Amino acid sequence: MPELPEVETVKRTLNQLVAGKRIRSVTVKLPRIIQRPAEPEAFADALSGRTIREVDRRGKFLRILLDGLVLVSHLRMEGRYGVYDADEPVEPHTHVIFHFDDNTELRYKDVRQFGTMHLFKPGEEFALPPLNKLGIEPLEPEFTLDALRGALGKRTSRIKPLLLNQEYVVGLGNIYVDEALFQAGIHPERTGDSLKKAEWERLYEAIRATLERAVEAGGSSVKSYVNGQGEMGMFQHQLLVYGRKDEPCPNCGEPIRKLVVGGRGTHICAKCQPLRAKAAKAEKR
Structure with a gap:
C-alpha cells in the first residue's frame, strides 16, 4: 500500500x-x-x-x-x-x-x-469519513516530540501497531515503521508506556528523517508503486532492514530477522533493537 x-x-x-x-x-x-x-x-x-x-x-x-x-x-x-x-x-x-x-x-x-x-x-x-478520525501529520509543524509522546506514551499496546494506527499518526505503513524503529533502536514489540524519554526522542527524529528522505527519493517501489508519470520511487535502495531478511545488519552485521507483529511482517535486528526483560513483562500484561 x-x-x-x-x-x-x-x-x-x-x-x-x-x-x-x-x-x-x-x-x-x-x-x-x-x-x-x-x-x-x-x-x-x-x-x-x-x-x-x-x-x-x-x-x-x-x-x-x-x-x-x-x-x-x-x-x-x-x-x-x-x-x-x-x-x-x-x-x-x-x-x-x-x-x-x-x-x-x-x-x-x-x-x-x-x-x-x-x-x-x-x-x-x-468532518466525515474517511478523513474525520485521522491523527497528526508527521511532516507538519504539529508533529512534535510532545505530540508523539502524548498520543502514544501511556498506551500499553505494542509500539509498531500504535504507529500503524492512522488515528494517532497518519501516513506511516509497514515499510517506514520498520525503518524508523530500527534507526531508533526500538524493538517493535515494546509497549508505548515502556519507552523512555531518550527513546521517544530517537523515535521522533527517526520518523521525520526517514519520511523526509523517502519523499526526496520519490517513495519506495517495493511492489507496484509508480508516480503519476509512471516513474518508480528510489527509496527502496536506501532501506536498511525492510525486505532484507537474513542480510547483515548495516550497524552490527547480525542477520536481519523477520517476525510477525500485529499480523504484519516485521524486519528487525535483534541485537540493535533488544526486547528488554522489563519491556517483555509489560508486553504480557
Missing part, C-alpha cells in the same frame, strides 16, 4: 500534470470505487465542467481540490493515477477516467480494486 512518501509524490506529480485542467466528462467503469455520492452517475455529473485547482494530501489520502468540490481518493493496495492522451489505448483495470478539455485524460487504474473516491463540498471532508 502506498504510504505517506508515495502519496506525497503522487500529489506533487499530479499538481504538475493536471492542475488547471477542466474536466469535460467522467467515465466510471467500476461503480464500487465511488463511495460518495452513492450513484456513480451523480459523481460524474457533479464533476463535469469543474476545474482542478490543486492536489493536496491528508495522510495516505489525496485531496483533489476543484472549484466548489473536493475529491478524496485513497489508492489502497495498488491504485495509481496516470495522465494520457485521449487517443492512447486504455489499459486493463482502468476504472475511472477524467476526460479533460485539452484532449488528455486522468486515468485511475487499480488491479486489486480496493481504491475509493469520495466527493464533498469544500471543508465538509474533514
Whole structure:
C-alpha cells in the first residue's frame, strides 16, 4: 500500500500534470470505487465542467481540490493515477477516467480494486469519513516530540501497531515503521508506556528523517508503486532492514530477522533493537 512518501509524490506529480485542467466528462467503469455520492452517475455529473485547482494530501489520502468540490481518493493496495492522451489505448483495470478539455485524460487504474473516491463540498471532508478520525501529520509543524509522546506514551499496546494506527499518526505503513524503529533502536514489540524519554526522542527524529528522505527519493517501489508519470520511487535502495531478511545488519552485521507483529511482517535486528526483560513483562500484561 502506498504510504505517506508515495502519496506525497503522487500529489506533487499530479499538481504538475493536471492542475488547471477542466474536466469535460467522467467515465466510471467500476461503480464500487465511488463511495460518495452513492450513484456513480451523480459523481460524474457533479464533476463535469469543474476545474482542478490543486492536489493536496491528508495522510495516505489525496485531496483533489476543484472549484466548489473536493475529491478524496485513497489508492489502497495498488491504485495509481496516470495522465494520457485521449487517443492512447486504455489499459486493463482502468476504472475511472477524467476526460479533460485539452484532449488528455486522468486515468485511475487499480488491479486489486480496493481504491475509493469520495466527493464533498469544500471543508465538509474533514468532518466525515474517511478523513474525520485521522491523527497528526508527521511532516507538519504539529508533529512534535510532545505530540508523539502524548498520543502514544501511556498506551500499553505494542509500539509498531500504535504507529500503524492512522488515528494517532497518519501516513506511516509497514515499510517506514520498520525503518524508523530500527534507526531508533526500538524493538517493535515494546509497549508505548515502556519507552523512555531518550527513546521517544530517537523515535521522533527517526520518523521525520526517514519520511523526509523517502519523499526526496520519490517513495519506495517495493511492489507496484509508480508516480503519476509512471516513474518508480528510489527509496527502496536506501532501506536498511525492510525486505532484507537474513542480510547483515548495516550497524552490527547480525542477520536481519523477520517476525510477525500485529499480523504484519516485521524486519528487525535483534541485537540493535533488544526486547528488554522489563519491556517483555509489560508486553504480557
